[in-house]
């Protein structure tokens with residue numbers, strides 16, 4: 001969106017700065033996310049009461065009229081229209097002109113054709129290879145906001161990655177709403193998952209770069225895919241798994257594609273095949289009917305699989321979903337209590353894992369200078385996703401560097417350039 005707006009001479013400013021146009025790319029995964037969008041609109045208008053405010057993203061896609069009714073909103077754009085935000089911004093009226101707020105919502109069947117130039121930092125680029133989802137998990141509104149599953153053509157993906165690598169990016173993150181459902185439309189006898197075949201071709205591209213997957217459903221962690229990901233020279237030893245729960249009963253009520261046993265089996269297969277694997281996972285607490293036993297099942301999986309980056313969130317009944325209609329809802333305070341136990345478990349595991357890294361060497365991709373406390377220091381991540389603060393600022397001009405871990409400072413590894421460099 002920033003690239004599209006730049007073509008019309010819009011200049012991106014920091015979040016705390018005054019702006020004439022605010023584009024709020026909303027999330028709707030929980031009721032809290034919807035509230036944050038409404039709050040972001042109010043914050044923008046406090047900064048500049050005469051600003052134009054565009055709301056787009058999943059909340060806009062699913063609840064367009066609700067977004068249009070937020071005081072001060074100038075325009076509502078659906079998920080497919082947002083990449084053409086500049087075109088719509090040209091049609092905006094003055095904020096004080098009366099009239100209905102324009103709403104442009106689409107049918108979510110297309111994929112953008114444009115190539116992007118890369119983002120996030122000077123060294124890491126994100127590439128969406130798949131959009132939408134054909135599942136209908138009972139708690140989820142995302143498949144409604146993103147439409148059915150559709151995939152980018154293989155040639156487009158390979159061309160895009162080569163363009164990133166040629167312009168200096170050292171890491172490419174492969175993204176999708178339901179990444180494992182990537183398909184080229186061709187059936188191959190050789191692999192059980194078209195994503196594996198795509199990743200194999202990506203791995204064969206020339207150049208020095210590493211590949212990371214954004215997140216993956218446990219059902220897609222096939223042996224073929226794990227064998228491919230075990231190639232540490234190309235793939236990052238990090239997986240973020242969309243786990244949601246460790247209880248078979250709850251997974252069934254969520255309408256997930258796997259049960260507890262196969263979840264544990266796939267996580268352990270990943271651990272066996274990928275050397276030095278670090279695991280993260282999305283986990284939900286307080287799904288309706290979740291008993292203490294179900295909750296303990298989730299906790300046990302986090303501990304036994306050593307999920308050091310659990311992304312824990314509390315169930316939030318989204319209007320229109322089957323889960324919101326289940327009679328036995330869990331009290332909000334209990335959902336939060338359970339979430340906090342899982343986060344604490346993750347924190348303990350993470351602390352141990354970070355400390356085990358002391359003395360080890362790794363390849364660091366540089367991201368940004370340290371905000372304030374350590375002038376001159378730089379931050380980046382190892383291939384296994386662990387964050388690192390590099391204390392030798394003279395090497396900050398490099399995008400990738402081999403470091404040795406010296407210690408741990410709360411959740412961050414502290415490193416120096418490896419003596420072998």
Ligand code: SF4
Nearest residue numbers: 133135136137140142
């Ligand atoms: S897999 Fe389930 S949770 Fe994930 S986007 Fe699809 S419906 Fe939602």
